[in-house]
Amino acid sequence: MPEELAIAFIYAFGVSTPHLFPDYSFGEEEEYMQGLRLGTFYGFEIRIDLSWLVIFFLVLWTLTVGLFPTNYPGLSNTTYLGMGIVATLLFFASLLAHELSHSFVARAKGIPVEGITLFLFGGVSRTRMDAETPGDEFQIAIIGPLTSVVLAAFFGLIWYLGKTAGWSVVVTGIAFYLASINLALAIFNMLPGLPLDGGRVLRSLLWKYTGSQRKATQIASIGGQWLAYLVIALGFWQLFGSALLSGLWFILIGWFLHNAAEISYEEVLLRTSLQGVRAREIMTPYPETVNAEMTLQELVDKYFLTRRYHSFPVTEDSHPIGIITLNQVKDVPREEWIYRTVKDIMIPCSNGVTAFPEEQMSQVLSKMQESGVRRVLVTQNGSLKGIITANDVAIWLQRQREFGKQMG
Numbered sequence: 445m446p447e448e449l450a451i452a453f454i455y456a457f458g459v460s461t462p463h464l465f466p467d468y469s470f471g472e473e474e475e476y477m478q479g480l481r482l483g484t485f486y487g488f489e490i491r492i493d494l495s496w497l498v499i500f501f502l503v504l505w506t507l508t509v510g511l512f513p514t515n516y517p518g519l520s521n522t523t524y525l526g527m528g529i530v531a532t533l534l535f536f537a538s539l540l541a542h543e544l545s546h547s548f549v550a551r552a553k554g555i556p557v558e559g560i561t562l563f564l565f566g567g568v569s570r571t572r573m574d575a576e577t578p579g580d581e582f583q584i585a586i587i588g589p590l591t592s593v594v595l596a597a598f599f600g601l602i603w604y605l606g607k608t609a610g611w612s613v614v615v616t617g618i619a620f621y622l623a624s625i626n627l628a629l630a631i632f633n634m635l636p637g638l639p640l641d642g643g644r645v646l647r648s649l650l651w652k653y654t655g656s657q658r659k660a661t662q663i664a665s666i667g668g669q670w671l672a673y674l675v676i677a678l679g680f681w682q683l684f685g686s687a688l689l690s691g692l693w694f695i696l697i698g699w700f701l702h703n704a705a706e707i708s709y710e711e712v713l714l715r716t717s718l719q720g721v722r723a724r725e726i727m728t729p730y731p732e733t734v735n736a737e738m739t740l741q742e743l744v745d746k747y748f749l750t751r752r753y754h755s756f757p758v759t760e761d762s763h764p765i766g767i768i769t770l771n772q773v774k775d776v777p778r779e780e781w782i783y784r785t786v787k788d789i790m791i792p793c794s795n796g797v798t799a800f801p802e803e804q805m806s807q808v809l810s811k812m813q814e815s816g817v818r819r820v821l822v823t824q825n826g827s828l829k830g831i832i833t834a835n836d837v838a839i840w841l842q843r844q845r846e847f848g849k850q851m852g
């Protein structure tokens with residue numbers, strides 16, 4: 445059943461990678477993994493990306509007109525549709541359970557987790573930083589496949605009980621599908637390449653063994669790229685075997701895997717190449733500032749519309765007191781712009797958005813991640829010395845590449 449296999453693969457991802465600067469080369473203000481907010485669960489915000497709707501109907505369609513009628517002939521179309529809907533919903537619930545298990549363990553290890561986004565290729569736990577020890581990373585990674593195995597066993601048990609007690613195939617058919625898809629998720633996720641859970645498990649073991657997170661990531665990400673090539677090859681093989689849909693899916697998934705494997709490595713490369721570098725070396729010195737009492741209307745007219753920056757340091761009596769970003773202004777209804785001030789909505793310095801000129805960049809990067817605005821003000825004795833945005837970091841890295849000093 446190649447199509448079902450493809451659908452299993454589509455959702456095989458528990459990509460719990462913290463995206464440090466997923467977009468640092470594509471401009472600084474792109475919101476990553478937004479989408480519709482479904483609600484919150486134990487403090488984790490659950491979102492679905494619009495691309496996910498495509499998958500929902502694809503899975504539903506595959507089950508309703510393909511898998512169930514083939515395996516359990518003789519039922520009515522309405523029954524197949526009902527089975528399809530229930531199975532699809534439980535499939536996504538299983539996927540969510542897998543992601544939530546990562547999130548719960550990550551939170552227990554002191555890593556801030558904003559929530560989970562379901563998108564075209566699976567689920568992503570949105571974390572703001574990486575595990576600090578190999579042991580933590582191992583536990584955060586392994587819990588996902590374990591959860592899927594437990595779910596597979598649970599649905600397998602229902603299938604087995606139902607079969608021996610002579611329940612309708614409507615119930616046992618759904619249970620059998622869910623048992624196999626959860627098992628497939630667990631197995632695929634344990635393949636040893638980033639960004640899959642198995643790749644993270646591999647990385648944590650190598651990290652512990654070699655003592656180098658960078659080396660471990662490099663090897664695990666090469667594993668991920670080879671896996672990606674394999675999946676793409678499988679896609680072409682299917683394509684020529686005239687399984688058009690699953691062939692295309694495999695190729696798409698392989699392409700996604702390949703990119704994700706590269707990103708994982710680049711993130712660690714970023715950290716290691718910034719080792720020993722100070723904030724003052726990266727910052728844009730003496731940036732243009734805006735006054736705290738200014739209205740949002742004035743801010744938009746005089747600054748955002750006429751400058752290319754997406755954020756400004758906010759000052760009061762010429763002391764820096766916070767940062768204002770374009771996105772924050774966009775969140776305020778336009779009719780309120782004429783009376784609300786910059787100070788009302790800015791992110792105050794007390795939220796960890798400042799650094800000292802001599803501060804290590806590794807520490808500054810953590811602040812940029814945790815504050816959620818991906819920029820910090822560099823201050824000294826209450827006066828503003830500079831600003832560091834994701835763009836500044838990207839430009840610095842670019843220079844290093846051009847002059848060939850670093851990056852090995």
Ligand SMILES: [Zn+2]
Nearest residue numbers: 457458588641
């Ligand atoms: Zn996972």
